[in-house]
Amino acid sequence: MTAVVQVLDVVQEYPGVRALKGVSLDLAPGQVLGLVGENGAGKSTLIRILGGIEQPVSGRLVVRGEDRTFRGSAESQAAGISVVSQEFRLVPQLSVADNVFLGHESTRAGVVDAAGTRARTAELLDQLGLDLDPDRPVSSLTVGDRQMVEIARALSREFDVLIMDEPTAALNGAEILRLHAIVRRIAEQGKAVVYVSHHLDEIFEICHDVAVLRDGSLVAHAPTADLDEARLVEHMLGRAPQTYERGAVTEHAGEERLTVRGLRVPGVAEPFDLSVRAGEIVGLAGLVGSGRAELTRALFGDLPATSGEVRVDGRAVRLRSSREAVRHGIFMLSEDRKGEGILPHLDVTENAMVSRDRSGLGLLRRLLPVPADESAQFERLRTDMRIRVPHGRQLIGNLSGGNQQKVLLGRALLSGCAVLLLNEPTRGVDVGAKVDIYQLVKQLAEAGVAVVVSSSDAPELAAITDRCAVYFAGRQVAELHGRDVTEDNIVSASVGQTVQEGSDV
Numbered sequence: 001m002t003a004v005v006q007v008l009d010v011v012q013e014y015p016g017v018r019a020l021k022g023v024s025l026d027l028a029p030g031q032v033l034g035l036v037g038e039n040g041a042g043k044s045t046l047i048r049i050l051g052g053i054e055q056p057v058s059g060r061l062v063v064r065g066e067d068r069t070f071r072g073s074a075e076s077q078a079a080g081i082s083v084v085s086q087e088f089r090l091v092p093q094l095s096v097a098d099n100v101f102l103g104h105e106s107t108r109a110g111v112v113d114a115a116g117t118r119a120r121t122a123e124l125l126d127q128l129g130l131d132l133d134p135d136r137p138v139s140s141l142t143v144g145d146r147q148m149v150e151i152a153r154a155l156s157r158e159f160d161v162l163i164m165d166e167p168t169a170a171l172n173g174a175e176i177l178r179l180h181a182i183v184r185r186i187a188e189q190g191k192a193v194v195y196v197s198h199h200l201d202e203i204f205e206i207c208h209d210v211a212v213l214r215d216g217s218l219v220a221h222a223p224t225a226d227l228d229e230a231r232l233v234e235h236m237l238g239r240a241p242q243t244y245e246r247g248a249v250t251e252h253a254g255e256e257r258l259t260v261r262g263l264r265v266p267g268v269a270e271p272f273d274l275s276v277r278a279g280e281i282v283g284l285a286g287l288v289g290s291g292r293a294e295l296t297r298a299l300f301g302d303l304p305a306t307s308g309e310v311r312v313d314g315r316a317v318r319l320r321s322s323r324e325a326v327r328h329g330i331f332m333l334s335e336d337r338k339g340e341g342i343l344p345h346l347d348v349t350e351n352a353m354v355s356r357d358r359s360g361l362g363l364l365r366r367l368l369p370v371p372a373d374e375s376a377q378f379e380r381l382r383t384d385m386r387i388r389v390p391h392g393r394q395l396i397g398n399l400s401g402g403n404q405q406k407v408l409l410g411r412a413l414l415s416g417c418a419v420l421l422l423n424e425p426t427r428g429v430d431v432g433a434k435v436d437i438y439q440l441v442k443q444l445a446e447a448g449v450a451v452v453v454s455s456s457d458a459p460e461l462a463a464i465t466d467r468c469a470v471y472f473a474g475r476q477v478a479e480l481h482g483r484d485v486t487e488d489n490i491v492s493a494s495v496g497q498t499v500q501e502g503s504d505v
């Protein structure tokens, strides 16, 4: 079948980085093409070029047989390319409906048709299985719902090619299944879909073909049926993947560092208890509506508890804000990387070091030389976590999403905290780097930090936690220990099934 879009020998460069080194790719009608690669491999760069946000240094884009140069996203959209980008581009103050149709509002006799816009938005949300009021301001939505609104926005246009950059990064299991059904339907309608994900099970689930980018080059392009996960990972990394060996941390666990007793949190049925000792990695699992999100936020100090107590190293602390939490030795990695995580006007070294209480200096810092020990620390972090960045003074906003996440995790690692709270720590991180991050978290625990990991990724919790509390309908329904912390047990308990415990040593 003739390609609807051809990418021919496309090269893209940024200062100090050759992000695409001559990539050629065809997108055929009815095809779902998976695009995979390590963090920083060039996936988003290629998408930005197809979406008209950037122009390549050289190479050609051919759309339905015609050479095209897009000088902005409007031109790419007009050519039938619709993009769900990794960066949320929603306007928080506007309603869901206004965001979905921003830039292509329905009009009647030249006037914006608010009722029509709302009705069409409701239809799209319904297709996505989303029970959301079109009039709600986007600022009041969870990260997952914002992601769905981004998708609704891409679907609201006429398109021949739909490009999705990590569309499921913030979605829960049911939402992911619904999205997969929609992708299949779109392909059946004869449209081409490009699907970027670090979740390789999704690639095998819905993609007919897969293209692998490594360090800016296309290193493999094959039907998914011809590959298995191990081969795909090898193509991505250019080496055999390492496996993560869990430590026997519990045996060395020391004094209790975090104690939570009877913490009542708005929206959660039962009070919350938790204790984490030095050297332990404790997981929090649970689906949307389980109370896990609220408990995580309460621990982070951004959803104040109504009663109960929290102690760090035996000292009672109040967590009315995340700043207060940090002051008491609790450090956290937020799930909202863009909103609460990165400091976009600062470079990567400063972003990694900011927990060391120099944040007040702000922009002034850019004029001062980075202290040598900080540069050295960042260099170590860069090597240990394989952060892809040309130098330590690169602005963090110029890094790929996964590499930003690694810098933020580095910040947590360097913070010298007593308690480390990680919320969705490897969201958007590639399979190779995940293992590196798990190793570092294990090292931190071994150094005596009490670690809490709140994650929707059951395999992740099974791989790294010593103990895992599972929540369902506002209650803790299981506490799994040691060998009982398995993916199956976590998933079963998360949907309210009783888990047979006791194989633990």
Ligand SMILES: Nc1ncnc2c1ncn2[C@@H]1O[C@H](COP(=O)(O)OP(=O)(O)OP(=O)(O)O)[C@@H](O)[C@H]1O
Binding pocket: 014, 015, 017, 019, 037, 038, 039, 040, 041, 042, 043, 044, 045, 046, 086, 388, 389, 397, 398, 399, 400, 401, 402, 403, 428, 430
């Ligand atoms: N504006 C920019 N300035 C400088 N370097 C950039 C810029 N944008 C991207 N890069 C670099 O280009 C390379 C490719 O980045 P890109 O965002 O395309 O990666 P990716 O494959 O999408 O990664 P991820 O899986 O982490 O999203 C990276 O080394 C990144 O740091």
